[in-house]
Amino acid sequence: MKTIVHKADTRGKADHGWLHSNHSFSFANYYNPERMNFGALRVLNDDIVSAGMGFGKHPHDNMEIISIPLEGDLEHKDSMGNTTVIKQGDIQIMSAGTGIFHSEYNKNNxxxxxxxxxxxxxxxxxxxxxxxQITLQESELKNQLLQVLSPNSEDSGVWIHQNAWFHIGKFEKGNSISYELKNPNNGVYAFILEGDMNIEGQSLNKRDGFGVWDTTKINVIADSESKILLMEVPMSI
Known part of the structure; x- marks a missing residue:
């Protein structure tokens, strides 16, 4: 088993006034050659957008882009004609493919x-x-890992063009769970959304990231009331 730890306070930071962002991997003006990606996971940005502000229309191509609101309401518009508002409990996916334009704004003032x-x-x-996009029920997360993304359009959650699986769980203190990888050639990047957890002996706190690979299973223990996002992705791209 191989592991890597990214503590929350080691992430790249951006302060644009209206946008405060923490980058787990190199992004925009933050460049760290040792933190370019975790396998197929290229970007993990933890964003806070001020009231009424947002990202104007901009392009993407050949990337699978997932947005997970943690608080508030995010309005999305794109060149495919979609206008939606996503909020806590929603999972949004865009396959940029041959190219799209979209904007994202804080819906609230x-x-x-x-x-x-x-x-x-x-x-x-x-x-x-x-x-x-899909909407999760909070009760589905209690003391278990709920699949929210996979490569299969017939499976639970949204789907993407990659052999990746995402799970979210919310755990009471003392609860533990084992996660078995879908593919032994994949790795898992755990991101602690809330609370304190222990994964394979590594103590982790809110917004810490922990990558694990060359294993078939990981063990997760909640040291306090906690919420976690597990992202299983191919390590070779």
């Missing part, structure tokens, strides 16, 4: 919006762009 922006390198290029 009186509170910030907090969300994760995640980019996965696809296993197919120049696919037809597409958009999808």
């Amino acid at each position: 009186d509170a910030p919006v907090k969300f994760l922006q995640i980019w996965i390198i696809p296993n197919q290029k120049n696919v037809v762009p597409r958009y999808d």
